[in-house]
Amino acid sequence: MKNPLLTAIAMAVGIVVLAGYFLAVDMLLTLRAILIEWATILVAVALIAGVINLFAVHWRKVTRGSAGGASGSTQIYSLVLVTGLSATLIVGGWLGPTHPYALWIFNNIQLPVETSLMAILAVVLVYAGARLIQRRLNLLTVVFLLTAVVVLLVSGPLFGFDLPGLAELRAWIGRVPAAAGARGVILGVALGIVTTGLRLLAGVDRPYEG
């Protein structure tokens, strides 16, 4: 459903913010700062809306149970989630986020789980790297794996020694061929961002409607 008012607002706001990157007009910069501040506040509101929605979905699973389509185990998982969320809100909201009790929850629940999730990735990546050639054998796979193996070998102390020449080899790979590919990638990403952003600013794409 097309709404020209919404499109006009998005375009006008976008043009003001974009113009501020290139023009140093006082009134423009003031208006730009106000719009950006409003947008920052709205992002925080959107985050809270997301948390409310998360709570509502899992609360529904807990209270309705099998009638709402949730199995027994799903109810328990949702109950755990709701309990964790509520406890964090109460402790952190009442005592403050930097209170020792609030930091206790962060240090002993969130941090170990996230770090452990990252740690099991180490096993998964070795397994994936070992099986990669079996799944797809071509020149690019070989180049990819050889680069990864060389960089891994020379990133640490090889056989307990820091062998000369290896550090320079690693530095050269990072400075020249890898940097060339990375520069191409980030330029490509930036061009894609510009294309997509200009489509939004021109009103061609309107994700805010409906």
Add this chain to the structure above:
Amino acid sequence: MTWLDTAGALVGFLLTLMVFSYLIGDNPLYRLAVHLFIGVAAGYAAIMAINTVILPRLILPLIGGNRDERLLALVPVVLGWLLLTKISSRLAPLGSLPMALLVGVAAAAAVGGAVTGTILPQAAASINLFDLRGEESLNADLGLHLVNGVIVLFGTAATLAYFHFGDQAQMAPRVRGWFEGFRQAGQVFIAITFGFLFAGVYSAALTALIERIFTLVDLIKNFLGSLLPAV
């Protein structure tokens, strides 16, 4: 170490083992740990949003600010309430107005940043590789520097060519052949970059694994040390 610290260490130890159990396969212990983590993370996100944004920049200006501050704060208050209607499917269309403002600002920030922060400086950097005025005092091996510069420029252009999805049928056959070869060279540079990235990702994951193991060993050592003080 207080009892709270001990309890916390035990809780962390248990949660670490529950997450590691995923290597056996998806199981209820792993899911419990992940659900608890999601709840806690969401709670902290909400607290941070309220403490550092909503309260100081929305509520306090409305309550204690002067007239101008209140008027300026009124607009995001109204827009914020409209945005909250997105939770309800029935009222969701009301939230389109603040979404339009958000999309406009975010798109402009992304475009402006990409142009001024990446495209222009990085394009200039690809050319300035051959600017030897500053390099003479820093690097005696100018020949190697030039060779590296040629490789970087070639690699950057080849990588960009690989991402070109335009219509190549309009090119002359000979030009198309050269362009295709150029793209293949870009693929090789991308493979090298992604191999480097893979090594980096693995290094980060390995460090996390090392930290977990060291933490678990320290906990066991402390526990055994408290039980067996003579050891």
Add this chain to the structure above:
Amino acid sequence: MDDLACPMCGKANPLDAEVCAHCQARLTPLFAPDSDEQRTGEDEARLATPDDFFPAVEPETYPDLTIELPAPSSDESVLPQEAADEAARGPADLPQWLNWISEASRPDSGKPEQASTASWLEEMRPPYDQTPTRPADSRLERPEAAGPLAGLRGVLSARPEAIRSRKTVVYSDQLKVTANQRAHADLLKELLETEGVPQPAPPRKTIRSEYFLRWGILLVLLLVLLWPALTGVRRAPLPVYQEEAAELNRLVDQLPEKAPVLIGFDYDPGLSAEVEAAAATVIDHLMLRGAYLTLVSTSPTGPLLAERFMRITQAGHSYASGINYVNLGYVPGGSVGLLNFVGSPQRSLPYTLDGTPAWETAGQDGLPPLKGVAAIEDFAMILVLVADPDTARAWVEQLQARLGRLQTLTSLVMVTSAQVEPMILPYYYANPRQVHGIVAGLRGGAAYARLTGRPGQPGRFWDAYGSGLLVSALAILAGGLVSVLLPLIMRPAPGEGEVGG
């Protein structure tokens, strides 16, 4: 019984039928037959042919299609209808060429005389006793001798011989289904019948072959990593010179005492082990220089990580919140939030994390770390701790827009995870530089620690790190070699008669 075969569909019809009962084609011509040639029901079976309607014509005797028009009357203005009206009114003044109308209308004309027809029309009268002839020659060069296309070449023959009458094919109403098709149809029927009926989930095998490989990898890694953890051995030397880390070290050394430094904590808790191990040496160096630290984050967990970092890794320094460092909290919105903060830090984050007014204004003194700081370019250094390439890029882009325009001396340096290093190096190797120093991963932190002479956390993990990398690299290499060589080894030997090799 003799039937009349339809010329169109070939099906049998009664002899007295005028139209075909199957396809409604006419079986008799549409004009009144001559009395001598009138058909009877006792006529023998014959095929009504197009020649019944269009008699065979020799090419040489192609009919003259010209129409003989009557001579024009003396009165050219008289229209035929008017002439007929005149005839109806009376014969007295009828033109000569219309006399036949008045003669025909006489009541005593008796039996109407047969109308005289033109010779060409006479010749078109169909012969009723035409018998089927042999099929027409299929050669297209022969001119057609009969039908409306008579005299033309390269046309389909209208003769009955060209249309072979044959017995109607009888089609069975039973489908010819192969066994495979029957099986597929049964499967589809079963699927449709079981739709909506919940099926019990098949029991999952808890142990699969790939798990053995994963367990093996985990076991090897645990053995390799447990030894340094249990023994605390530190034998491996820290890495030597790294240009990016050395550059960062030089910039920190050049900072004046009590220089305001902005630190962005923008990494996930999952990567805190690596980033904190790398950043600990850098921030330790900053604290040794006496720098004032301002902490900010665009991630919701960033402020908590910052607090944790300051309390755990920098416990050896007597840095206190509000005195030596301030934690401004969380700026939401990613690039938008950064744009807001870079444009106006005071408006963006007016309070610290615990609610204290942070900035210096007309009515209050700001906190010591923010004295003399009104804008982003007033910071002597901006250090970003980041573990995601997109976040790192956002910092570079939004700061570039402001710092690049103002040509300030504020340097932007980063401590990153190893996974960010290749994507951030182009900004370091730009000319002019966009990022002035980088410490990447545990390796970068260890190199920095070697420069400062204070190993810290990187030194603690360094031996285990090196062993783990070596084992992993060898495992990946071995897996690749096995994948390539095993098919060659397991390939069956060529049989008799096959070409070997």
